[in-house]
Amino acid sequence: MTPRPLPTSPAPHRVVALLRPPQAPFPLACATEVFGDHGPAIPARYAFELCTEHPGPVRTGAGYDMVVTTGLEALERADTVLVPGWHQPPGTEAPPAVVAAIRAAHRGGARVVGLCSGAFLLAAAGLLDGRRAATHWARAAELATRFPQVRVDPAVLYVDHGDVATSAGSAAGVDLCLHLVSSDQGAAYAMRVARQLVMPPHREGCQLQYAELPTSGPVADSLAPLLEWLSGRLDQPVSVAEMAVRSQVSARTLTRRFSEQLGISPGRWLLDRRIAATRALLEETDLSVETIAGRVGLSSAVNLRRRFHEALRTTPAAYRRAFRAERAG
Known part of the structure; x- marks a missing residue:
């Protein structure tokens, strides 16, 4: 028409x-x-x-x-x-x-x-x-x-x-x-x-950029082995004390190294990695939120939804729909 x-x-x-x-x-x-x-x-x-x-x-x-x-x-x-x-x-x-x-x-x-x-x-x-x-x-x-x-x-x-x-x-x-x-x-x-322009007619300003969450990037040798170890254990609970033992330093020293080299705390870095893994699973699989929560170490669907919303101001279901729609378009 x-x-x-x-x-x-x-x-x-x-x-x-x-x-x-x-x-x-x-x-x-x-x-x-x-x-x-x-x-x-x-x-x-x-x-x-x-x-x-x-x-x-x-x-x-x-x-x-x-x-x-x-x-x-x-x-x-x-x-x-x-x-x-x-x-x-x-x-x-x-x-x-x-x-x-x-x-x-x-x-x-x-x-x-x-x-x-x-x-x-x-x-x-x-x-x-x-x-x-x-x-x-x-x-x-x-x-x-x-x-x-x-x-x-x-x-x-x-x-x-x-x-x-x-x-x-x-x-x-x-x-x-x-x-x-x-x-x-x-x-x-x-x-x-x-x-x-072959563009969607409108996207609200409050929609998220969906940029990559912070990752470690280049880090000193003092942290690199720990970050690699943590990345392979996202499905498990890990405390700062356990990270310190793994690094053979005190919890205080470890926290200072994270702050100096990455600008965030050990707990924040680990949570960011769990959220990034959640996003990847939402984009690439049809796994339920409960299953994803277990795989990324967030214990339950309720906890995952809360943490996900705090980080991205959207729900896992809405995030998955947005990426499915974008890929289909």
Whole structure:
């Protein structure tokens, strides 16, 4: 069935994307695909423009340059200012001129949106003070450390405050952009755009990123044998005292080593591994929650559900359904 024509809009909503080298190509592509030109099938309701602090070639993280001819003055006429990722080396500050331009645009009524690491610039401008914010799960701890006044939520896809919005990484940027289109232009228009992008029409911002839980990563020789031993015994209860005996150190020394090398306690590390194993079994098998609880050392279905919800804010059944639906799609 041919969709009904959508009404035209006399005044396109101006979206200005602020770039900085090395620009991440993917979040910019997410914004371009949603707010850019969709051809004659979908009436143009957005005018999409790029700007940068220093017009000219802008290096990307993929090794090629983009020529951006417009400077920060473009933000003065924006209805939405969009930051599609932001490279800010540790120990450095955001450029004062950029921060001032972002603040001025916000004061002037522009909506300011940060995709993925774009939240770092919004935080530097003070637009996220006292507010919840999303960013890529792998950088959530860094954002929280650098900007303690921001309430970083490492799990959700996006957070929209109306005047300010932030998203998690990768495809979550598309989710936020489609959400904004729906807010601006209505669900029918957003659904038409999503269909052209071969995307689901809507995912709620509160949906989880479902990122990998923390693992040990590279660790010193003093912990590596213990972590390998624990990983092979997830179905068994293991106390910190037993871990200490296995490592031939005191429980206090073991706890200090975990804190120094992994940033968490021994018990927390072990629980994270049990939750990660639970997720793998939910994704890859049809085992019951009770059976999974026994295999990952969480003793009962009740305990597994409680721990799983604390970690991921969803139930095992909902998690399994989400991944089955994603795989089927």
